[in-house]
Structure formats: structure tokens, C-alpha cells
Amino acid sequence: xxxxxxxxxxxxxxxxxxxxxxxxxxxxxxxxxxxxxxxxxxxxxxxxxxxxxxxxxxxxxxxxxxxxxxxxxxxxxxxxxxxxxxxxxxxxxxxxxxxxxxxxxxxxxxxxxxxxxxxxxxxxxxxxxxxxxxxxxxxxxxxxxxxxxxxxxxxxxxxxxxxxxxxxxxxxxxxxxxxxxxxxxxxxxxxxxxxxxxxxxxxxxxxxxxxxxxxxxxxxxxxxxxxxxxxx
Numbered sequence: 001x002x003x004x005x006x007x008x009x010x011x012x013x014x015x016x017x018x019x020x021x022x023x024x025x026x027x028x029x030x031x032x033x034x035x036x037x038x039x040x041x042x043x044x045x046x047x048x049x050x051x052x053x054x055x056x057x058x059x060x061x062x063x064x065x066x067x068x069x070x071x072x073x074x075x076x077x078x079x080x081x082x083x084x085x086x087x088x089x090x091x092x093x094x095x096x097x098x099x100x101x102x103x104x105x106x107x108x109x110x111x112x113x114x115x116x117x118x119x120x121x122x123x124x125x126x127x128x129x130x131x132x133x134x135x136x137x138x139x140x141x142x143x144x145x146x147x148x149x150x151x152x153x154x155x156x157x158x159x160x161x162x163x164x165x166x167x168x169x170x171x172x173x174x175x176x177x178x179x180x181x182x183x184x185x186x187x188x189x190x191x192x193x194x195x196x197x198x199x200x201x202x203x204x205x206x207x208x209x210x211x212x213x214x215x216x217x218x219x220x221x222x223x224x225x226x227x228x229x230x231x232x
Contacts, residue, residue, distance in 0.1 A: 006031060026066070027058055034221045038067035039096075042075035043134050046084070064088040068220040069213070071096050073205060074134055092216045095208045098134075100142045104200040106185065109192055113185070113200055120199040123179040124170035125149040128156030128187060135181065138203070148173035156187060163191050170196060 005028060009020060025031065026038060047056040061084070070085055070093045072078050082093055104113035125146035127135045132151035139146060148169060170178055179199045207213045
């Protein structure tokens, strides 16, 4: 939505948008919200428990009390994680798994990828994500076995030198293609690969009890509207 989310939100509101889904917005306390959904990665739930700069937590675990709904991702059951969550909040807990929904193929020098009806063979995997090991584990779970891999910092903006390095590493590993996420493609800028196709994996996060999740969300919205009306 832009650097100033409030200003951009007002602009979109004036353009007729009446629902907003804000990613990475739990700490934007100045923004009013109807539902706070907190996602916790089961493969690295609390980043060692240390706050910045010693660790990666932006707030102490006690901040979970502000969450209306908790979603534990990359797991179907994590009782140890639930136990820690329950020390700080009674919010409903749901689970979600990443699912492979397809792939796009970006051929050498192409600016726009095409929908692919098959998945890469002998790929070299790379990504610039907050939890790169989870992406590589997902590839294995989906039957995509890279011959090599490389990870970059989260939100990495790929340079021309990065592209050349990836192609060199892929060729040295015996790869016939490269594989990454759609998020990575958005950070290529104008850079494109010269010698190998790149498969962009399309991933969706699917809540296990989807119906109950949406019911719980509607209950939170209804309760907050009643509380808001009573406070006037």
C-alpha cells in the first residue's frame, strides 16, 4: 500500500475500496482495525524469543494479547507452540499449510512469465524470504528436488550480479532451470536471466478449518462493532 499506509488507505477509500487486508501490520497501532490476525510459523515460532536487535522479534510475546485470531502456519498440530501462546492470549487458534497451486515459466530474456503446465526438472532453487528453509522444505514436500540452492535476505532486490551468480551456480550444480517464488520475481526489477528458464512457484496458505476461521472472524467484527457503538 505504500510507505504511508494511512494516506494510501484514505486514497483507496475515496476510490471506492471498502475492505483492506494489511500485511505485516500488527505494529501499526495508529491504524484502526476490525480484526487482528497473528500468524506464527511453526518451524520458527518465536525466533529464539529475543527482541531486536538481539533477535528478530519486534515485540515481546505478551503482545499476542492484542491478537483476535491466531494462525499457526506450516503445521497441522503444534501443542508446544499452543502452550506458549496460551500463556499470553485466549484468542482462537487455527492451523494453515502452504499448498502448491501451480507455476509460471519465465524464459530467458522474457519480461512476462507464462503459465506452466509442468514443474521444473533438475532445478536450482533460490529465494529472498524471511524463512528460506521453509520454502526449501516445501519444495521437497511437493516433490521438487533442487540440485542446489541459495538464499538471500528477506525482500532482497536482485541485481545483475545476483542473476549472473545464480546462473553460474546453477550450471555448476548441473541444473537445467531455476526455481523461486512469485515474491522473488517481483524483486527482479528489470533484470532477467539469460540462459535458463525460471519457474515461479505459486503458493497459497490454506487454513485447515476454513469455515470455522471465517465464522470466528465475523464474530470478532460483530463484537467490536457492538463495543464501538456502546462506547459512543
